[in-house]
Amino acid sequence: MTDPVKLDLFLELSAFITGFERVELLGTGLALPYLEVVEKNIAPSLFVETLHKFDDARNDHPENIGQIMQRQFLAHPTYGPLLRTIIKLWYLGQWDALPESWQERFGNSTPVSGIISSSSYLEGLVWKAIDAHPMGGKQPGFGTWSSAPEEK
Amino acid sequence: MKDRIYSDHVVNGQHYDVLIIGGGMSGALIANELRNKGKKILVLEAGLVEGLSETSYQAYLSRFYTQEAKVPNSPYPNNCFAPQPNVMDIEKILPNKPDTKGYFVQKGPLPFSSTNTRSLGGTTLHWLGVCLRMLPNDFKMESCYQRGVDWPIDYWDLKPFYEQAELEIGVSADTADLKYPGAGPDFFGDYDFPMHKIPPNYLDTYLAKQLEGMRYIDDEEEIDVDVVSIPQGRNSNPNVNYIDPRTGKPYVPRGSVSDPYTGQRCEGNSNCIPICPVQAKYNALKTLQSALQSKNVEVQAQCVVSKFEFDENANVLAVRYKHYVKAGDRSGITEGRITADTYVLAASAIENAKIMLASKAQDSSGSLACNLMDHPYLLTWSLLPDHIGPFRGPFTSSGIPSFRDGRFRNKKSAFRTDIGNWGWNFPTGAPYSDVANMVDQRNLFGKDLRNKLHDTVQRQMRFGFLIEQLPSKTNCITIDPSYLDDLGNFRPIIQYDLGNYEKAGFALAKEFSDQVYQRLGAEQYTTYSPSDPGFVKYGQEGFTFHGSGHIVGTHKMGNTKFDGVVTPSQQCFEHPNLYLVGCGSMPTIGTSNPTLTMAALALKTSTELSNKLR
Numbered sequence: 001m002t003d004p005v006k007l008d009l010f011l012e013l014s015a016f017i018t019g020f021e022r023v024e025l026l027g028t029g030l031a032l033p034y035l036e037v038v039e040k041n042i043a044p045s046l047f048v049e050t051l052h053k054f055d056d057a058r059n060d061h062p063e064n065i066g067q068i069m070q071r072q073f074l075a076h077p078t079y080g081p082l083l084r085t086i087i088k089l090w091y092l093g094q095w096d097a098l099p100e101s102w103q104e105r106f107g108n109s110t111p112v113s114g115i116i117s118s119s120s121y122l123e124g125l126v127w128k129a130i131d132a133h134p135m136g137g138k139q140p141g142f143g144t145w146s147s148a149p150e151e152k
Numbered sequence: 153m154k155d156r157i158y159s160d161h162v163v164n165g166q167h168y169d170v171l172i173i174g175g176g177m178s179g180a181l182i183a184n185e186l187r188n189k190g191k192k193i194l195v196l197e198a199g200l201v202e203g204l205s206e207t208s209y210q211a212y213l214s215r216f217y218t219q220e221a222k223v224p225n226s227p228y229p230n231n232c233f234a235p236q237p238n239v240m241d242i243e244k245i246l247p248n249k250p251d252t253k254g255y256f257v258q259k260g261p262l263p264f265s266s267t268n269t270r271s272l273g274g275t276t277l278h279w280l281g282v283c284l285r286m287l288p289n290d291f292k293m294e295s296c297y298q299r300g301v302d303w304p305i306d307y308w309d310l311k312p313f314y315e316q317a318e319l320e321i322g323v324s325a326d327t328a329d330l331k332y333p334g335a336g337p338d339f340f341g342d343y344d345f346p347m348h349k350i351p352p353n354y355l356d357t358y359l360a361k362q363l364e365g366m367r368y369i370d371d372e373e374e375i376d377v378d379v380v381s382i383p384q385g386r387n388s389n390p391n392v393n394y395i396d397p398r399t400g401k402p403y404v405p406r407g408s409v410s411d412p413y414t415g416q417r418c419e420g421n422s423n424c425i426p427i428c429p430v431q432a433k434y435n436a437l438k439t440l441q442s443a444l445q446s447k448n449v450e451v452q453a454q455c456v457v458s459k460f461e462f463d464e465n466a467n468v469l470a471v472r473y474k475h476y477v478k479a480g481d482r483s484g485i486t487e488g489r490i491t492a493d494t495y496v497l498a499a500s501a502i503e504n505a506k507i508m509l510a511s512k513a514q515d516s517s518g519s520l521a522c523n524l525m526d527h528p529y530l531l532t533w534s535l536l537p538d539h540i541g542p543f544r545g546p547f548t549s550s551g552i553p554s555f556r557d558g559r560f561r562n563k564k565s566a567f568r569t570d571i572g573n574w575g576w577n578f579p580t581g582a583p584y585s586d587v588a589n590m591v592d593q594r595n596l597f598g599k600d601l602r603n604k605l606h607d608t609v610q611r612q613m614r615f616g617f618l619i620e621q622l623p624s625k626t627n628c629i630t631i632d633p634s635y636l637d638d639l640g641n642f643r644p645i646i647q648y649d650l651g652n653y654e655k656a657g658f659a660l661a662k663e664f665s666d667q668v669y670q671r672l673g674a675e676q677y678t679t680y681s682p683s684d685p686g687f688v689k690y691g692q693e694g695f696t697f698h699g700s701g702h703i704v705g706t707h708k709m710g711n712t713k714f715d716g717v718v719t720p721s722q723q724c725f726e727h728p729n730l731y732l733v734g735c736g737s738m739p740t741i742g743t744s745n746p747t748l749t750m751a752a753l754a755l756k757t758s759t760e761l762s763n764k765l766r
């Protein structure tokens with residue numbers, strides 16, 4: 001069974017780095033499958049460490065968490081590649097293999113890569129971000145393309 | 153219907169009245185037109201029978217969803233016994249070293265990057281569905297512009313067959329909107345299409361407003377720049393005034409083959425290439441399904457034709473092929489031979505030529521397997537100052553036909569301009585590449601990433617220019633026993649190049665595009681790199697072209713056997729009981745996507761065959 005604390009932190013972290021609300025992430029129905037994908041690809045200890053570091057940072061310095069994320073996580077040689085891959089996982093439904101040297105040191109022995117499933121493609125956040133629908137799915141209906149895009 | 157579609161090998165040794173090789177659009181149209189003539193018809197298909205049932209069509213779709221490279225053939229599995237080209241295999245061709253990575257052996261000097269699909273339904277499974285008629289001057293390039301050749305028929309000979317083809321495909325357009333150079337008021341006459349036009353994309357309306365009154369000044373002439381909607385083989389609202397001549401009743405759009413109530417309208421899935429999930433877009437499975445309503449029509453799949461046998465009068469005596477049980481399983485291969493009174497070769501332009509070469513067919517014209525043409529496709533792309541809502545609706549809904557004809561054609565290619573609706577998807581792989589770029593290179597995350605992605609992609613626009621290619625004897629297909637596929641059939645060897653005429657067309661298109669982007673205040677991002685497989689130099693400039701999928705010209709029609717392989721009815725001059733049908737019969741390509749013309753020609757052939765078979 002999945003550890004609820006881990007799932008919760010994974011969602012919090014994902015929401016922060018993707019720019020989507022937690023409820024939007026849950027709405028994809030892919031939080032658990034993605035958590036599994038991450039766990040298949042990276043060493044359990046590193047994953048837990050990343051989640052807790054993020055949790056501490058946002059609790060200790062809520063006002064500065066953006067800059068901390070940039071400097072201490074995304075610019076970090078170990079956490080950075082992992083977090084960027086998680087962003088792309090949510091946006092594209094796809095796990096991009098990490099560089100070999102990284103994988104050798106921090107990877108798990110059962111890596112998976114590529115598009116996870118049909119629904120991971122269809123639920124890619126990129127489509128929501130650009131105000132479109134996944135190409136080949138979730139058809140918006142006849143003639144919908146004629147209207148001006150909605151301004152936010 | 154199902155009991156007349158065979159995957160197991162059941163037709164060996166049989167005799168048919170008409171044997172059609174290839175279950176794509178050309179073959180399907182002929183089978184369908186002849187279905188009620190009381191004659192036994194067999195369609196022999198190299199690929200698998202997929203797509204007719206809901207489950208197998210859904211399998212195509214699921215395959216597409218999970219493929220990282222969403223290229224035209226991505227939903228349709230490669231089959232080593234009926235291999236098909238893939239754009240992923242296109243590489244730069246090195247001098248004196250044929251590129252053998254893909255199915256085609258590419259001798260160059262330039263790569264031929266267009267593809268076809270070898271599965272029941274053929275290339276229409278992944279075609280786009282643009283259905284344009286050729287213009288009157290396209291049929292007389294030599295007399296009008298001293299370039300290329302004249303056809304033995306003209307626009308007016310084909311006009312009734314165009315109308316018939318537009319009905320069978322189900323084309324959506326409003327003639328009142330359609331303005332083409334050199335077309336004249338009788339181009340459509342009082343005709344109208346079965347369905348109204350596909351609603352324009354927001355970008356079309358935006359551009360029409362911004363470009364209103366724009367004129368392009370070329371050396372010799374001034375060209376009015378018009379944004380015009382494109383007739384399309386995808387379902388829209390039916391035209392209530394259109395009475396379907398087949399039923400005497402108002403026209404009803406034809407939906408998916410597994411469920412007629414799905415796909416009666418284009419639902420904006422934005423995926424016409426490579427697969428329309430609801431089959432609002434025409435594919436040849438629809439025509440095959442109609443043909444199979446008749447007990448006279450049978451389909452035998454998994455049979456790859458290798459060659460014809462000829463008798464002493466040069467008539468075809470029999471066709472030779474191999475049947476396989478499962479792709480890759482050599483133990484299941486059996487050889488077969490079928491005879492017929494009339495043979496129709498409809499395997500698409502390159503395969504048709506290859507089978508004729510393998511059969512050592514006669515050809516006094518010297519044009520068999522020559523004159524291979526495509527529309528070299530030039531892209532330009534920019535960021536607009538405004539959000540225009542890309543990635544919604546069909547690949548393209550309007551274009552700029554202003555350069556489809558004009559006096560400049562004696563010096564440089566005419567072209568047709570597509571307005572793309574899917575942002576930079578074609579030139580850069582957007583929006584996937586934008587995500588990768590913003591995350592990995594621009595170090596964005598969180599709300600900034602989301603907002604930047606929105607703002608950038610919303611402003612993406614691109615043009616595609618379909619450049620007219622002239623026929624040339626040296627753009628040709630050959631065969632060589634050292635290049636065989638897994639079934640032992642010849643792989644097509646392609647020699648392909650572009651001349652200065654086409655390159656001057658690129659320069660004209662690029663210059664026009666620059667002027668449009670300047671007028672729009674758009675930031676141009678177009679780049680062409682010498683490392684691109686389709687990079688060509690023209691003077692100081694360089695351009696990169698892609699394939700359009702328009703494989704044309706390998707068995708051109710002519711007036712006599714000395715200037716063509718087939719008659720205007722696509723009957724082979726030198727093998728009279730054989731018809732070669734498809735885009736291969738077209739002597740020139742013009743600027744219209746070729747399939748509507750191909751369909752009109754197939755219907756012309758059907759009329760002749762119907763009369764003969766009576």
Ligand SMILES: Cc1cc2nc3c(=O)[nH]c(=O)nc-3n(C[C@H](O)[C@H](O)[C@H](O)COP(=O)(O)OP(=O)(O)OC[C@H]3O[C@@H](n4cnc5c(N)ncnc54)[C@H](O)[C@@H]3O)c2cc1C
Pocket residue numbers: 173174175176177178179196197198199224234266267268269270271272273274275276278279280281282283284425455456457458498499500501503507700701702703733734735744745746747748750
């Ligand atoms: C990406 C793309 C987009 C396109 N968009 C457009 C468009 O918008 N408008 C337009 O006009 N055209 C378009 N085209 C071109 C169009 O798809 C083709 O012109 C058309 O499908 C050709 O029809 P066909 O029946 O001659 O050949 P195909 O559709 O290729 O069918 C040939 C059939 O023969 C079978 N076959 C092949 N070899 C053998 C053999 N040896 N034995 C037995 N059977 C064999 C194949 O499996 C196939 O079923 C596009 C093409 C591509 C690639």
Ligand code: SF4
Pocket residue numbers: 386417418419420421422423424425427428429430431432433545546547
């Ligand atoms: S836009 Fe969508 S529904 Fe319409 S034809 Fe294309 S894929 Fe089919």
